[in-house]
Amino acid sequence: MAARYPRPGPSPRREAAVVPRAAAPDASARARCGYREPVPNDARARDGRTAEAPVPPPGAAPAGPRHGVRADIQGLRALAVASVVVFHFWPSVLPGGFTGVDVFFVVSGFLITGQILRDVDRFGAGAFAARFWAARARRILPAALLVVAVVLVASWAVMPVSRWPGVGAHALSSALSLENWRLAAEAVDYGAEGAASSPYQHYWSLSVEEQFYVVWPLLLLALTLLVRRSGGLARLGRRTVVGAVMGAVLVTSLAYSFVVTAHDPGAAYFVTPARIWQLAAGGLVALLAVRGVRGVPWAGVALIGVGFVLIDTDTPYPGLAALLPTVGACLVLVGGPTGRFSFDRLTSARPVQHLGDISYSVYLWHWPLLVLTPIALGRDLTTVDLVLLVAVTLAVSELSYRLVEQPFRRGRALRTPARACVAGAVSIALVATAAVQLEHRGDARIEAAAAELAQAGTRGAQDDCRGGAALDHDCADPFGPVAADVALAASSDLPVASSEPRCSDDTGPFSTVVCRYGDPKGRRTLLLWGNSHASAWSDAVAVAGKRLGWKVVVASRSGCPANLDLPSTTGGPREQSTAELEACAERNRWVLSTLVPKADVVLMSDLRAGWADGSRSIDGFVEAIEQSREAGAKVVWLGDVPLTDGVLTRVDGPQCLQLHGQCSNPVSKALVARVVTERVVERVPDLSVIDVTSRFCDDERCYSGIGGVSVYFDGLHLSGTYSHSLGPWLARELKAAVRRAG
Known part of the structure; x- marks a missing residue:
């Protein structure tokens, strides 16, 4: 399509559809x-033309x-x-x-x-x-x-x-x-x-x-x-x-x-x-x-x-x-x-x-x-x-x-x-x-709310009942409503890799920019590879890296999944240009040839819902896993963050929370990408998978507000605060997943 962008229609112009009665x-x-x-009414013939009487504009009650x-x-x-x-x-x-x-x-x-x-x-x-x-x-x-x-x-x-x-x-x-x-x-x-x-x-x-x-x-x-x-x-x-x-x-x-x-x-x-x-x-x-x-x-x-x-x-x-x-x-x-x-x-x-x-x-x-x-x-x-x-x-x-x-x-x-x-x-x-x-x-209201919460140390606060931590402790309802000012501030609460100075690759020409977190003296290196959803996990892997004593490299590029197939669209509402697709392919080749050989663990994270209907091959994901293993790295597959609505539609989390306090999506719609994980595991039976469902959902629904904070900063990406709150949990899951990977 020209764009999966919503297509508003025409501008029916109000030019009079009139045919002249007499002309030179x-x-x-x-x-x-x-x-x-x-x-005008008093117009008369000019240059041999008979002046036309006033023509009622279309829709006016005509005199005749x-x-x-x-x-x-x-x-x-x-x-x-x-x-x-x-x-x-x-x-x-x-x-x-x-x-x-x-x-x-x-x-x-x-x-x-x-x-x-x-x-x-x-x-x-x-x-x-x-x-x-x-x-x-x-x-x-x-x-x-x-x-x-x-x-x-x-x-x-x-x-x-x-x-x-x-x-x-x-x-x-x-x-x-x-x-x-x-x-x-x-x-x-x-x-x-x-x-x-x-x-x-x-x-x-x-x-x-x-x-x-x-x-x-x-x-x-x-x-x-x-x-x-x-x-x-x-x-x-x-x-x-x-x-x-x-x-x-x-x-x-x-x-x-x-x-x-x-x-x-x-x-x-x-x-x-x-x-x-x-x-x-x-x-x-x-x-x-x-x-x-x-x-x-x-x-x-x-x-x-x-x-x-x-x-x-x-x-x-x-x-x-x-x-x-x-x-x-x-x-x-x-x-x-x-x-x-x-x-x-x-x-x-x-x-x-x-x-x-x-x-x-x-x-x-x-x-x-x-x-x-x-x-x-x-x-x-x-x-x-x-x-x-x-x-x-x-x-x-x-x-x-x-x-x-x-x-x-x-x-x-x-x-x-x-x-x-x-x-x-x-x-x-x-x-x-x-x-x-x-x-x-x-803008002023958003900046004021963000400044107030930043002053309170929201992202780094060690509150056992705030954000994802509320799911692991004896707290009041972790899926309770989110305060309006917290929801408002979330609209500018970008993950650290997407904030200034930005170190996650954007959609422009190919580049070798990466983010480095964790323990700079760590003996192991964790490479987080994927699209902007990998970037959204940057706060979590930064915390996890410090806890585990690992170096962390985030190699994320917007709209560019860790998939070695020929460039194709990612199944989102936005259509990519040919130049973007070619740059994505070049970026993935560079990651595989340059970064993967230096990594002990490759953590793959993406938005994969576009592959859920089975119309697109998962071969590129499988190939990325196999080639990473051949380079000597252990591969861990990180499950998809739940959708806020459907595959091609989004509900902006902070905006919805401002209006309603809490918003949710049925598991059947939010977790459609689980099908992709299952298909990949069928091809790679010993693949180590981290299931993220428990961090977002109960048995029936997945939520936009957890532990009093917004899960998302837009309609599909983790907020920096919520990502940060998942760091301790992710450290535990990574340690176990690496053991399973052998």
Whole structure:
């Protein structure tokens, strides 16, 4: 897949799907499929054109028939936004519903290109840009910034404090139309793996389009001026020149999309250069101005539908698969009214048209409602809840459309370009300031909680009833609730190997960095080898090494298990790039050739749940064990830390504890990796295994809080405090395991 990262859907733009009624003869071809900007009531004919009466924006109660609105475009909007909502609420029902974003990109490119080319001629190069961006501000910013602001307040009210910094950062990126780049960075950030979904995640596609709206008009304006001033280009004609450049942009962006999807799938879904070709495709359709081709729209709908069904979150995306919805949307746009059973005719029903009208508001509100409601309720949503939430989304969207979108879009207060642009800039600044404030307040609260606990010596305190020690002594319920301030501090309680100065290898280029703990004069050397889960045990092995009198070397690399198979994904929610996989393979070869021969004991620790379903071979694990033994080391297999939810999903431990005091996961879900251990032991019967279950679980459930501290610092890695508390237990287990290893 492009990324197992959650895929929010499209940004249904509110550009009016209007067909001009009259145009100058030299612009007729372009005008047939171009966007028609509503003009003031007192507008009259210009340059031989008949001025259009005010066209009610989509969804407004029209004074008369909706002659100028293209029913097929509104139908596409309704289809796309419905598919995205269904995908988010019931992903198994429509696994490719997220491809509705591609449909909207095509529609936006189509409408905006037609509008730009027409308005450059109508208003002249000097006035065009200001009018264009003012129109964008009126149509896009009021509803978008309202949702950003409302979600900021709601997040402050219902979310745990540890999520405030992330929410503030995403709100800022969304207000500045940079959310897609933030998500792209997080998609390749191993530390963000399993992070809870942001209520602003869906703003990524708005960000792509806003960036397009900055560059595209400047490009087309420059081409127009170039054609006018160059005799040779003038003979070719503007449409030819613009079409050639659009085609070049499309081909270049499409090629980049293929490359980045193959080599950097985590970021590919979000980055603007991998998406521009879809907007350019819509622009070319507008430029060609072909309409009325019988049967073609239904072929386009069929392609879009195939994408909804056959594409899923495991499909490399956008890449080749994105051609289905993109080409499909283009075919619908070149169709138009072609008969009694045309797509245009059948989507003209008022409910379909109205859903297209309010699609922007539906898109803006549905995702934050879906993210925030279960947090506010303190439980997962049932099917009944989801149905009711869809109804709430439609109701709120209707109010937003009528009370915010339409008044700002049609009112006189922001009619002039100067007023619209200034108001937009001020509004963005105010919302951005609020976002930064929430981020800083969250950071300050977390730092204060962490400082308070650090001053009390939490990690190193010899408290027999704190952390994992509570499981070995006569203490009150070790699975009792965790104090809110302790849970808050846990969000920054990283293991020692992952703290500053970091000595656990990250996901960048191959390196030979390692961590060294334990007794520097010890006669034995313990090598802890694995991915970031090995790093999370660094506090425990540091304590164990000192108790046993062993040197300890931690050779961990994020996303890189101790597995000698050819590079492959690790089965987590984050997709790795080709460069990361190659660096992982190089790192493991180096560990095996350089560190293993110097070790007396090799302790292997990883996240292995991705191998639990049996679809992936365990040969690489077995080979690592055998080659380590051949190098003269005794091998001990450390069992997996329990999952907080499923294999591809996470529940952030500190955040959950802040809200509920205690959180748990059924053993059947938390310990799925035991199957992997059993399969490895079948292949290597004399393998010495340390079972960690008793440190996290009772007979039925595994817990996120034990002995009054958070087990995790995120959704899957041990916190430094809890790891440290397991040191004495691990020392005992290692001593026994080495004896068993012979």
